[in-house]
Amino acid sequence: MKEETKVIYEKPIPLKNTYNAPYWDAADRHELNVQKCNTCSNYNHPPGPSCANCGSIDLIWENLGSTITGEVYTYIVSNRPFLPGFQNELPTVIAVVQLEEYPDIKIIGNVLHGNTETVSIGTKVKMVWIEATEERAIPQWVLV
Ligand SMILES: [Zn+2]
Structure with a gap:
């Protein structure tokens, strides 16, 4: 008789939200996506609703691969x-x-x-x- 074992993941699991979903979607594909500001060209990590450097909300995503x-x-x-x-x-x-x-x-x-x-x-x-x-x-x- 085959015994079924289930590994229970006990650690906290980060929640996806409006601002970080592209980051986690890429992580699920084992890739890194980072937010970048279209106004000042700074990377904005961790991602958020606006650029931490200049406050712009014109943010894009850049895929840095695996x-x-x-x-x-x-x-x-x-x-x-x-x-x-x-x-x-x-x-x-x-x-x-x-x-x-x-x-x-x-x-x-x-x-x-x-x-x-x-x-x-x-x-x-x-x-x-x-x-x-x-x-x-x-x-x-x-x-x-
Ligand atoms: Zn900026």
């Missing part, structure tokens, strides 16, 4: 699971990563399997997408 690399700009190491689902992944390294090809863009994510021995400022990482549910993939980082 090969996203960067380096750790800054990070923290959490040794306690502040949210459900992280209790088996301690320590959790939460990093702000500056993209290699687009240094104006910094994206926050966990460095999977990272720890204080392997992660420091300047550590090279690449983006991966973790399938949280059948319809949601979450960008994270792994060591290169």
Whole structure:
């Protein structure tokens, strides 16, 4: 008799909204979409209703593809699971990563399997997408 096992995803799942839907839709395809201001040409990440630099609401989306690399700009190491689902992944390294090809863009994510021995400022990482549910993939980082 085949026993059915179901993996329950316990971590919080980011919600799609009007302003970030193109970001999450791209993530579901394992691609990175970033918002860009059509007025001042700055990237606007995380996405929002208006440009954080100049306030313009003339925003467009740019697809940066699936090969996203960067380096750790800054990070923290959490040794306690502040949210459900992280209790088996301690320590959790939460990093702000500056993209290699687009240094104006910094994206926050966990460095999977990272720890204080392997992660420091300047550590090279690449983006991966973790399938949280059948319809949601979450960008994270792994060591290169
Ligand atoms: Zn702007």
